[in-house]
Amino acid sequence: MSDYTDTLNRILARSLNTAVPIRTASSMSSDPAVTIGIATVKIVTEEQIQALAFGPLNGRPTLILRINPIGRDVTDLAPFATFLDQVARRAIAAEGELRVWVPHAETIEALDILGHRYWRNQNAPTAIQRMGVICRNIAHEATFPGQQVVADARALLQEHAVTGLAPVEEGHLGAMLAWFDPTVRDPLSEARDRIRLPASGILVNTPDQPMDDRVDRLRKDLKSATGRRRTRLISEIEDILRWGILREWNLVVEARRAFLTLGLSVTGLDQLASDSKERMASALQNGHFPARRPDMLAQWLGQMETGVEKAEFAALEADPIVREEARRVGAVVQGVVTAVRQRRPRFKPCTIEVDSVQGTIRLRSDDKVRIAGSRVTGIVRAFQPLAGGGTRISVEIKDGVRQVGLLSVGARFDILKEPYGFVNYRAMKHVRDRQPWAFFGTAAPALAPGPSRGISAIRVAAGVRRP
Known part of the structure; x- marks a missing residue:
């Protein structure tokens, strides 16, 4: 969308006091049978998750409130591990069909770090290792353009609608949602009020609500506390974490509802959904294997390029508004x-x-x-x-x-x-088997010295070029 069109849409949204759709077709297919939501709250300085909310989006979530998130004891994550394993089994039975709603990209990053920490941790229980693998699978799938598994609520709303806010203000999911709520009479003022409190998977830490600092002090006091005082400190920590994680959970539930209310068409996404199903089915059954060899990295790059082409083509074919922009x-x-x-x-x-x-x-x-x-x-x-x-x-x-x-x-x-949409796996397999120095060698091969023929490389190339 051009800057001029974007500005006009924002003026219209502010005059109407409501969000304005800028697409007629969705970039995300309809939710499959296996659809869940996940929200996280992390410790900013430690990159450790201290609260989790997960479950179906049409009911109350299961909460995990971690009193000591930086400790080695991970038994408190067992309910989440069990839940993810059950979801993975259902998704495998559905041939890889899965949808994970998260409030924003920060949640995906938190899951990736959680997975990286435990997927090969030999000191962790088997269930926790499996949880790490699934977390990494979800985060990895989110990197593919056009993927249909991870629904980033904030990104989807930004992609399909505009509000009367400035673009930088739309980075706050709560502020955006004020423009989708018909009960809010003055969404601009309401959004500006909401921006005061962060909505990025961390505890609020403002002068009037220093929750993050408060939890930090409570945990320090807990180390030497006993008896009733210890119970009271734990209860206060849990209350703060519960408030913070439920706020994140409500954001993803409300954002999903707002996105579905747009009533966008979901045609033209069959190929993208099929690609995601195939990748997830393989990952959930076989595990996560990062691309480190040159041939595997080349395949990954090819899949990324293919995803971009397919996603752009699906949007162009299904959405007249996107086609109009492309015609220009x-x-x-x-x-x-x-x-x-x-x-x-x-x-x-x-x-x-x-x-x-x-x-x-x-x-x-x-x-x-x-x-x-x-x-x-x-x-x-x-x-x-x-x-x-x-x-x-x-x-x-x-x-x-x-x-x-x-x-x-x-x-x-x-x-x-039409999108090219082709990754030459056979060629990459041939590269792996041949192990050419250009891909796998640490140094260029040494050439035997000999007298110069006095012919330039350009003349050699011209001589072998097909007419």
């Missing part, structure tokens, strides 16, 4: 069919000429394209400038030659570039 920069081409060359109706070969008045076109010869909202695909074969301005594009139709309505003179549509 030439990523999507709108045109009218001016000629159809087809020897036999409804059969190949078939080539169409599409005239477009767009000033910017980012398509290139031999690009694979698709007509938006259809199964008609083709290959761009030629471009020709038009005398009165514009461009004529020649497209050889490969699939969908029976779509007479689209493949007829006068038909108007958008042309999208």
Whole structure:
């Protein structure tokens, strides 16, 4: 979205006192049967989770309030470990179908650190190690563009709607939610009030509510306390942690409700959901294996690039608003069919000429394209400038030659570039087996000395180039 359009939408939201949707299609598919929520509160200086809330989003969560989160005793995490193992079993039975709602990216980071701390910790119980593996699987899946497992509530609302706040203020989930609540008459004032208290997975620590400092002092006093005083200190710590974690839990529940209230279409996400299911099914059954070898890192990079292309294509095909923005920069081409060359109706070969008045076109010869909202695909074969301005594009139709309505003179549509969407696993396996020095060597191979032939590298390359 351009800065100009973004500003206009924010002015509109402020005048209407409500959030304004900027998308008609969702980037996240409908919640599957296995859908859970997780919220965390961490110690800022130690990166240790001191409170957890988890469970189904339509009921009361299970809470874990850790009196000594930096200690070696991890038995207090057993309920969370059991819960995650049960969820993983259900997801495996559903062929990897899983949805984890979190309030913001800080929760994903906290889960990743928790997983990293215990997934290979030989001193931890087996259940806790399994918990670490699942946490790492969830956090790893969240790194893939277009993934359909981890629903970051704050990011989803920012992606699909704008409020009357400045962009930097929308980093506070609670402030954003004031614009989605119809009972709030003045969302601007309410949002500014809410911003005073952080919503990023940590305890509030303001002059009037120094909860983080208070818990720190209580834990220090607890070390030497006994009897009733010890019980009272533990109770006060738990009360503060309970308030903090329930606040985080309520944020994710309210944000999910606000997102669903937008009523966005969920079409066009089948391929992304299938990719996520496949990755999660494998990860939950086989464990987490970080990519460290060069060939595995190359595969991971390829999956990332593929995810970006598929996610962008799904958004373009399903959302007219996104297509309109893409047309302005030439990523999507709108045109009218001016000629159809087809020897036999409804059969190949078939080539169409599409005239477009767009000033910017980012398509290139031999690009694979698709007509938006259809199964008609083709290959761009030629471009020709038009005398009165514009461009004529020649497209050889490969699939969908029976779509007479689209493949007829006068038909108007958008042309999208199809995602490449391919990771060459066979080539990476070959690289692994061959162990070439360029990938696996620590130093370049030594070349035997010999007399120079006096031929430049450019001439050598020209000699072996195919005509």
